Amino acid sequence: xxxxxxxxxxxxxxxxxxxxxxxxxxxxxxxxxxxxxxxxxxxxxxxxxxxxxxxxxxxxxxxxxxxxxxxxxxxxxxxxxxxxxxxxxxxxxxxxxxxxxxxxxxxxxxxxxxxxxxxxxxxxxxxxxxxxxxxxxxxxxxxxxxxxxxxxxxxxxxxxxxxxxxxxxxxxxxxxxxxxxxxxxxxxxxxxxxxxxxxxxxxxxxxxxxxxxxxxxxxxxxxxxxxxxxxxxxxxxxxxxxxxxxxxxxxxxxxxxxxxxxxxxxxxxxxxxxxxxxxxxxxxxxxxxxxxxxxxxxxxxxxxxxxxxxxxxxxxxxxxxxxxxxxxxxxxxxxxxxxxxxxxxxxxxxxxxxxxxxxxxxxxxxxx
Ligand SMILES: C[S@@+](CC[C@H](N)C(=O)[O-])C[C@H]1O[C@@H](n2cnc3c(N)ncnc32)[C@H](O)[C@@H]1O
Ligand code: SF4
Ligand code: SF4
Numbered sequence: 001x002x003x004x005x006x007x008x009x010x011x012x013x014x015x016x017x018x019x020x021x022x023x024x025x026x027x028x029x030x031x032x033x034x035x036x037x038x039x040x041x042x043x044x045x046x047x048x049x050x051x052x053x054x055x056x057x058x059x060x061x062x063x064x065x066x067x068x069x070x071x072x073x074x075x076x077x078x079x080x081x082x083x084x085x086x087x088x089x090x091x092x093x094x095x096x097x098x099x100x101x102x103x104x105x106x107x108x109x110x111x112x113x114x115x116x117x118x119x120x121x122x123x124x125x126x127x128x129x130x131x132x133x134x135x136x137x138x139x140x141x142x143x144x145x146x147x148x149x150x151x152x153x154x155x156x157x158x159x160x161x162x163x164x165x166x167x168x169x170x171x172x173x174x175x176x177x178x179x180x181x182x183x184x185x186x187x188x189x190x191x192x193x194x195x196x197x198x199x200x201x202x203x204x205x206x207x208x209x210x211x212x213x214x215x216x217x218x219x220x221x222x223x224x225x226x227x228x229x230x231x232x233x234x235x236x237x238x239x240x241x242x243x244x245x246x247x248x249x250x251x252x253x254x255x256x257x258x259x260x261x262x263x264x265x266x267x268x269x270x271x272x273x274x275x276x277x278x279x280x281x282x283x284x285x286x287x288x289x290x291x292x293x294x295x296x297x298x299x300x301x302x303x304x305x306x307x308x309x310x311x312x313x314x315x316x317x318x319x320x321x322x323x324x325x326x327x328x329x330x331x332x333x334x335x336x337x338x339x340x341x342x343x344x345x346x347x348x349x350x351x352x353x354x355x356x357x358x359x360x361x362x363x364x365x366x367x368x
Pocket of ligand 1: 018024025026027060061062063064087088089110111112144145146172174175176177178179181
């Protein structure tokens with residue numbers, strides 16, 4: 001009998017290498033490291049994950065399609081009845097299309113497309129062509145876009161492309177200022193708010209990731225630390241790779257010297273699972289949305305504020321602007337709710353929920 005949760009969702013950063021060098025990329029500090037998982041490491045890891053209840057493996061990186069082992073690893077997942085997702089920049093998709101045959105339809109694809117300026121202008125048409133190819137083959141495709149000051153003028157083009165294809169476009173409203181992104185400036189809060197308004201009114205296929213007070217609590221959370229585990233290209237095991245790419249010590253241990261079972265049940269993961277709302281900082285500790293939001297994306301908070309448990313910077317900025325009367329209510333998504341939220345936080349002394357983070361995530365992901 002085990003008393004730790006099912007490891008449902010395994011993300012394998014199969015290589016640290018990439019054929020791009022995007023100006024926002026959080027993984028860039030690892031590009032020159034000669035680290036990758038070989039086929040033997042990957043197969044052993046997958047079998048250990050299956051033993052812990054794994055149902056799905058996501059291959060990412062770096063760029064997973066530059067790894068010489070990715071195709072055989074995908075096939076090995078299928079042999080073990082696992083679902084497979086590939087998160088890719090889309091340039092090398094032909095390699096996998098020609099090798100997988102009919103099985104290509106079993107792969108779920110998250111293809112990054114940020115317009116013409118953010119990545120490699122010359123290769124952008126190839127990426128669009130490959131996305132169209134996957135759709136014609138009947139694959140499950142989602143596009144991912146990070147909005148920054150570089151591609152903001154391309155909204156029409158980016159969301160016109162995904163909209164015309166009828167594909168969902170997951171939008172990250174900002175980049176974490178880590179890796180290459182350290183030198184790329186962030187939007188001001190008013191720019192963010194204007195962007196959200198445009199996206200919501202003009203592009204129905206855009207799924208904007210926002211903390212729950214702005215989204216109404218309908219967005220599924222990543223479940224980091226409770227049902228999801230990430231393997232770094234050097235075999236380090238973590239709850240959140242975007243954090244670990246920049247804080248190399250944020251790890252449970254290494255798969256080459258310890259079992260996945262021991263790592264999954266180690267201090268690193270237990271710390272996260274045992275968190276309560278009162279462990280979170282400032283607004284999150286008093287927020288009535290915490291039980292569904294759980295603080296939103298920890299990688300964004302920790303990279304902007306330097307603290308794993310601080311509120312999403314978007315919440316902090318909007319809260320301050322409302323308190324100082326510096327924002328037009330019409331610009332705020334879900335504005336009536338957000339104004340009541342500000343009042344509620346002001347009126348409160350203590351925290352709301354003492355339920356453990358783990359138990360909330362298990363319920364959210366229907367794992368109890
Ligand atoms: C690190 S990439 C790895 C997979 C693949 N190379 C790709 O580009 O899709 C995964 C996703 O993270 C996004 N990303 C990279 N750096 C980021 C940052 N600083 N903040 C937010 N998202 C970032 C990318 O745009 C991409 O959608
Ligand atoms: S975002 Fe993806 S494609 Fe771009 S540099 Fe990073 S790993 Fe490579
Ligand atoms: S204050 Fe925290 S819990 Fe509340 S909506 Fe913002 S990030 Fe989520």
